[in-house]
Amino acid sequence: MRIALKNGTVVTDKLSVCNLIIDNGKITEITDEVPQTDKEIDCSGKIIVPGLIDMHTHLREPGQEYKETLLSGSEAAVAGGVTTLCCMANANPVTDDSALAAWIVKRGKEIGLADILPYACVTKGMAGKELTEMGILLQSGVCGFSDDGKPIISGEVMRRALEYSKYFGSYIACHEEEPTLSDKGVMHEGAVSANCGLRGIPTEAESVMIARDIELARLTGGRAHICHVSGSRSVELIRRGKADGINITSEVTPNHLTLTDKACADYDTASKVNPPLRAETDRQTLIAALKDGVIDCVASDHAPHHKDDKFMEYDHAAFGMLGLQLLIPLLTAQIHAGAYNWVDFARFTSENPAKILGLTNKGRLNKGFDADITVIDPVTEYIYDEKVNRSKSVNTPFWGKTLKGRAVLTIKNGKTVFEI
Amino acid sequence: MKNFLSTKDLTKEEILNIFDLADTFRELNTRGVKKAPALAGKTVINLFFENSTRTRTSFEIAEKRLSADSINFSVAVSSAQKGETLIDTVHNLESMKADIFVIRHECSGAVKFVADNTPVPVINAGDGLNEHPTQSMLDIYTIRRAKNRLEGLNVTIMGDISHSRVARSNIWAMKTMGMNVRLFGPPTVMPNDVTSFGCKICKNIDEALDDADALIILRIQRERQGELLIPSAREYARFFGVMPHHFVKMKKDSLILHPGPINRGVEISSHAADSDKSAILEQVENGVAIRMAILCMVDKGIKA
Known part of the structure; x- marks a missing residue:
């Protein structure tokens, strides 16, 4: 037709x-x-844009179907204008096995709404110790490797992961968090946390790990994609790394472009996310870094949680926010505010993710491309x-x-x- | 007021009203028969999700002196250990027709979370690192009784500011009362963005004691914060504690307060704790009257 x-x-x-x-x-x-x-x-x-490509979602299936399923996540995706999405591997069981990865791809096709590209774990059982069968997993349809939700604590493991994934032309999507610095923190460490008595996560919990992984990407020539960048120092390190010609890309969430730690002041657990919503100066830095290309793309980090996991003490509530249906409205708000234009929008949400993922017929409204x-x-x-x-x-x-x-x-x- | 959760939004007038009412209860507490009928027939539940002896006892005495039926519900014997959620516990107690909840919880914001989700009036008896508003009221009340004024007084809060709900509640309320609040403590237990409190940060103990009308000396809780932040008790005592030799530098009429329990020889020397500058036991006495006043106000739903 x-x-x-x-x-x-x-x-x-x-x-x-x-x-x-x-x-x-x-x-x-x-x-x-x-x-x-x-x-x-x-x-x-x-406005007609290329279908959004969301590099970072959590669809909770298998294991936590009461929060989201591949079906409900796909429905949220297309309602949010997303036609291709990557789902992180921290379901239960984690995606460290080719049979499970192949099942997710197949289930996505059965649903037939958006392409679902699973990430596989970097390490078996997401335990941070041994590498997964990256070659076999890629053949079963995974888009890349990530232990997202958890940092890879061992520098040696990250080094080997970058080296090995490079052989297959793939990359590591890095959840950057130094766990002894984030510790029991539940929000950004700053004036707001000092005032409301919630334990803080310093920006440096993120930036020190980014510094490490940029150095390891340089050492190995492997490719690191920095997930959900939240702080100004992180942006500065990525800027320098890119200027040095190191093979790194990065993403930011619409929530971090829009909200700040002020949202946590009232102990509303909907504001609890990891990395945390940062200070206004960080937010402004993220907005500018996306415009000038230091940050390549916008990804939702869609992290659905049931009310039972959020309706409680702030300290105990789960980290995470919805995102799939917020990409368009929150970026539209930035466009109305004059930060971006629609060409930027298409670059952040489709063209650059397609490049990072190596999707050849997607990402632009070009003659001959997928509709x-x-x-x-x-x-x-x-x-x-x-x-x-x-x-x-x-x-x-x-x-x-x-x-x-x-x-x-x-x-x-x-x-x-x-x-x- | 429906709830008493924080000193942040209390006005000067509201605080003075609490003090006025506390004056009458303080007098009652010196009589032979220490009983008022204000809360007769009312059920007050002291819901303590974190261990406490003195605050809970102080509230319990206050409730009994107001003729309330007071019930202690503590975590050791509660369902929280069986996996019941906080709000489910609260709804259960609500169904038993509680009239006031007095709540202590280890999580910042948890008492507000309860107050937002129950029709029962709530008094905050300490939430995490956030606030301990009744302690702040009794501290300021004690200072006012000694000095007959508050405006312009220099107060230094000394110790672990990061983890202190007493510090936070006092900072907000003392600033409202026009007092000059200064903070002093080891850098490892000062919040990263401490300047946002709008208080002077003292560089050393001499600066902390200089011209101070009152000192709020916080308890060092090494059992809770671990040994990373404060290397040892003797190290703390030497550089951050109030010791006998400091007395020569202090104002003659300066007042020493401590929320208790004190660690003798650590943050406060026995010399300081037992000196005529010490108002520590008066704080405890005033605490009962202050809590009676707040219980009454919350029960009547009146503007403080």
């Missing part, structure tokens, strides 16, 4: 109001003409509530809040997978 998305603002290297033609699951034309098609969809006033397309209404306000939310969980500081910017149509391989 030939479909025309008519009169939308198509985002490539520039913005152009024109018609985007899809045929047989591919983008076939971007044109001012009105060619003959089977179906026309009016996209006036809407993974998201149509965004950037202006209509809505409330993030149970009618909008597709996740099984509701753990976000934005619950009940009015947002602007939302996917109204998500197309995967030319097929509509979500529409309003």
